[in-house]
Amino acid sequence: MTESKFNKILIANRGEIAVRIIRACKEMGIKTVAVFSDADADALQVKYADEAVNIGPALSRKSYLNMDSIIQAATGTKVDAVHPGYGFLSENADFAKACVDNNLVFIGPSAECIAASGNKSAARKTLMALGISIIPGSDDIISSPEEAFEVAMDVGYPVILKASGGGGGRGMRIANDQNELADALAVASGEARAAFGNPDLYLEKYIEKPRHIEIQIIGDHFGNYVHLGERECSIQMRYQKLIEESPSPFVDEALRNKLGETAIQVARLIGYTNAGTMEFLVDKNKNFYFMEVNARIQVEHPVTELVTGLDIVQQQILLAQGEKLPLRQDEIRLNGWSLECRINAADPADNFMPSPGEIQKLILPNGPGVRVDTHIYNHYVISPFYDSLIGKLVVWAKDRDMAIKRMQRALSEFQIEGIKSTIPFHQRVFQDEDFIRGDIDTHFLEKFADLH
């Protein structure tokens, strides 16, 4: 890998992450090319980038999932590299390979590594051999309902179906018995195909009352790795994260070191480069199970940025240019506390029903310790074609207690009219005593379900 600076990067994504990546590039003096669908002509990524290319109709599979049209946009605008963001083609090994085949640097791990991260069966066997504990389940993609029933009988109900092609809760369903599993298979597969262009599912035993804790790692092309501590992501609704924080109120120094070492062990094993996340389930006794590699930048990366002082997107770009990691593990310090609320166009009073439409009034919070990553603006029309995430409200303070107070204050300033959003929901969570104490697990939000 020879080091060469990028002059121009294409961002193969939309929404807040496209804006986030453009900002990182601008600060590095790198020119940017946005892509957009017919539905996104007025999107902020189009306004902020130096150039913008229309890549097709509104439906994702005809635009943001359309590899040919994105590669054509990249070669046509003579970019050096492609940043895939999260979702869409970010964990698609064929896309990473198509970039390389067209002399474009893919800002992320190699195609082989993405394939290895996605290949749960190969990963599972190797991990078990290394003594890393994993959750029992199917060794491979579920090829028929009969096979799913057999594996489920083997590991015991309840079981969970997960999309092989990506995370974020799409294509995930729990089944308590064989009837539920039969129904869940069809729906989960459709969701997985719509979200990732890949209907493949695998099945795992469902561990009850766990915490979802993940480790951010970065690695260069010379075998150097550091981890940037953990993110606590237990506050989830339908397996979609809604609130994240770093550090986790549950993780002490010893557990952090163990999780971090395990994360780097997994990264080294699959030859991981660039930024990535290792997801773990942690039970109440602090036993942890490795879940999966997220071979991309993640939605919740800002909480790690605010406690480490590192710009992870800029690190991705530097590492993709072939540079060495700028620091060693003992130089990484977690400073203070950061919390993030995902602001979704969804109605918390109606079972989080999606709420697309026009923003009629928008007042963003700001002030000390507040960061808002968003692509929405006044009179922006949120289309039904894409994810409901419309922004991330992130705060930093010197400890968790002050960060919570800061988030309460920022939420009270945040006004969106014209659509429903998750802001009122976050306001309630940030008043909840268990949440404030840090007593949370992935079922935390179930108690909010009946309180409309």
Added chain:
Amino acid sequence: MGSKTYKVTSPVMGTFYRASAPGEKPLVEVGQKVNAAEVVCMIESMKIFTELRADQPGTVKKILVENEEPVMKNQELIEIEIA
């Protein structure tokens, strides 16, 4: 004459699907009998699929929207004649 019908409407702006997954056969056809709470179509909005169910038992009389067409909130999708 005068048989009672009701319509299944979309709870959200999104895309109408007649099948539970691409490549699968439609959940219902005109003339088909449906039970109460039977899934008759799907709406995708913001990547979330919602199953829409029949309110009461009956017979599918009309399908008012083409597969994969965009639909508005409260738009009528399927007309069902009450049994």
